[in-house]
Amino acid sequence: MKNLREWAERERVDLNTSLSLDSSFRFPLQNGQARHEVLWGAALLILLPGVGWLLNMGHRIEMVHRMHLGEEPWPAWTNYPRLFKNGLVTFLGMLYYYLPGALLVYNGEKITGWTLIVLATLAIPGYMTHYCRNFDVREIFNPFLALSRVFQGGAAYWRAWGVALSALALSFVGLIFGLFFLVTSVWFWQVAGFSFATVFTQEFELRD
Numbered sequence: 001m002k003n004l005r006e007w008a009e010r011e012r013v014d015l016n017t018s019l020s021l022d023s024s025f026r027f028p029l030q031n032g033q034a035r036h037e038v039l040w041g042a043a044l045l046i047l048l049p050g051v052g053w054l055l056n057m058g059h060r061i062e063m064v065h066r067m068h069l070g071e072e073p074w075p076a077w078t079n080y081p082r083l084f085k086n087g088l089v090t091f092l093g094m095l096y097y098y099l100p101g102a103l104l105v106y107n108g109e110k111i112t113g114w115t116l117i118v119l120a121t122l123a124i125p126g127y128m129t130h131y132c133r134n135f136d137v138r139e140i141f142n143p144f145l146a147l148s149r150v151f152q153g154g155a156a157y158w159r160a161w162g163v164a165l166s167a168l169a170l171s172f173v174g175l176i177f178g179l180f181f182l183v184t185s186v187w188f189w190q191v192a193g194f195s196f197a198t199v200f201t202q203e204f205e206l207r208d
Helices: 002-009 021-029 032-047 051-068 080-106 110-134 143-177 180-204
Strands: none
Touching (some): 002 021, 021 143, 110 143, 110 180, 143 180
16 A cells, blocks of 8 residues: 555646656545545545536546646535536536437437447547636537547547546456445546546646
């Protein structure tokens, strides 16, 4: 445990840090406050089913928003109404992106439908980081703009996907310990959010 803490805390990680497995994996664990907020996020998934998921989404947005303003990302479990609102708005954006493809698959147009679902999955990171900057809803409901940002992200964008998928695979280790999977899930979401935020923040110079 001591070696794990030393690894997590050995140097600061923020949106100016070069994207890597090491930096992204350490971001949600790099100090006591960060680890506490991961645990609290997992607790909310149990205490407030559904709502807890939206609050965790809002929490990730809040952390990136604070870093965009040049502030410390923690504490971010503070303004719960804003966390819920931002989590809900971005979730509605995800529904907006996925719904056309899902309807086509449901109606038997599987090739076209799954193509749209894949494009939606690729486009969502293209709006999430920009929404974090000023909470501007117009950043979300423009799939063509989101996809154009994905292409501008270049190789770094695909490295972020590699980091996110690696964290997803590792998070399933939590299943061995039952409810600890909720903790590793929150860790994974924060790793993925930080990875894409790093790419788009650096590419579009979103940080003050």
